[in-house]
Amino acid sequence: MVSQKTERLTSQKRIISEHLKSVTNHPSAEIVYKEVKKRLPQISLGTVYRILASLEKKGEVVEITHDISHYDGNTSPHLHFICERCDRISDIFRKCDVIQCQKLQNVGQINSYKIILYGFCKKCRNS
Amino acid sequence: MVSQKTERLTSQKRIISEHLKSVTNHPSAEIVYKEVKKRLPQISLGTVYRILASLEKKGEVVEITHDISHYDGNTSPHLHFICERCDRISDIFRKCDVIQCQKLQNVGQINSYKIILYGFCKKCRNS
DNA sequence: GTGCCTGCAAACATTTTGCAAAAAC
DNA sequence: GTTTTTGCAAAATGTTTGCAGGCAC
Numbered sequence: 001m002v003s004q005k006t007e008r009l010t011s012q013k014r015i016i017s018e019h020l021k022s023v024t025n026h027p028s029a030e031i032v033y034k035e036v037k038k039r040l041p042q043i044s045l046g047t048v049y050r051i052l053a054s055l056e057k058k059g060e061v062v063e064i065t066h067d068i069s070h071y072d073g074n075t076s077p078h079l080h081f082i083c084e085r086c087d088r089i090s091d092i093f094r095k096c097d098v099i100q101c102q103k104l105q106n107v108g109q110i111n112s113y114k115i116i117l118y119g120f121c122k123k124c125r126n127s
Numbered sequence: 128m129v130s131q132k133t134e135r136l137t138s139q140k141r142i143i144s145e146h147l148k149s150v151t152n153h154p155s156a157e158i159v160y161k162e163v164k165k166r167l168p169q170i171s172l173g174t175v176y177r178i179l180a181s182l183e184k185k186g187e188v189v190e191i192t193h194d195i196s197h198y199d200g201n202t203s204p205h206l207h208f209i210c211e212r213c214d215r216i217s218d219i220f221r222k223c224d225v226i227q228c229q230k231l232q233n234v235g236q237i238n239s240y241k242i243i244l245y246g247f248c249k250k251c252r253n254s
Numbered sequence: 255g256t257g258c259c260t261g262c263a264a265a266c267a268t269t270t271t272g273c274a275a276a277a278a279c
Numbered sequence: 280g281t282t283t284t285t286g287c288a289a290a291a292t293g294t295t296t297g298c299a300g301g302c303a304c
Contacts, residue, residue: 005282008277008278008279009278010277010278010283010284010285011277012284013284028268029268043286044286044288045269046269046270046271046285047284047285047286050271050284053270065192069268069269081234081235083235084238090234106249107208107219107246107249108208108248108249108250108251109247111246111247112245113244114242114245116241117234118238119236119237119238119239120235120236121234121235122233122234125235125236132257133258134259135257135258135259135302136303137259137260140259156294169260171260171261173261173294173295174259176294176295177260177295177296180294194293195292195294196293196294
């Protein structure tokens, strides 16, 4: 019999997960660490990285790479807009026809996608 | 009078640029370095990074982040497909209606976009 | 000759990892 | 009690940078 690893629910996992679902600002690991530390003062940055990686692997969090990794706890399929001036990442809840591309193209089996738009946000464009 | 910096064409820039235009495998900086070293044995990795960054800034090269940075010398707008098993990056020359998203959304001014599809390529799916 | 660019190596920032103690089950 | 997870700190990785000499113009 192969012993199988059963995941355990720790307060670290729960609180990081809750935090990511409650914010919309796509924080980096460092920022998640700082925020979560308010509730769990003894947590370490390494743990934050480990938990973020496992949440991503499970599909409960989406990673957005912009210089460094940022994390989005909203897993409904959507796009991201990154302002090249202020670096803010915002959500765009609008479907793109990637599904259509899938069908037309025969590269293989498509499981997910990431779409990032780059430009200037309204605030930065007007200044 | 503000003195203005005029760019100079060096063999390093020319050969890296040529190399990226001649391949379709989306190499990392390290791989570009190894390949270009065949023609320029004295080139350094730092120079490769500097030139890749400047080409990207000028829009002559597209950066694809997948764990590390990969570079695409083909600047015609297209999508990328990454196999989650063999990590190969392939091009998909097909337009997506991101333009349409732009018009519908009013986040600001959109300058460019990156679309990455993740899945299993045909070879990996059948094994 | 002027000043941009390179090679080198050291520095940097982010992320990963090994290990012993702690917590979950 | 067993096994997973954590905190800590050190290591690893990819990338950037300062500087002196080299090369483009």
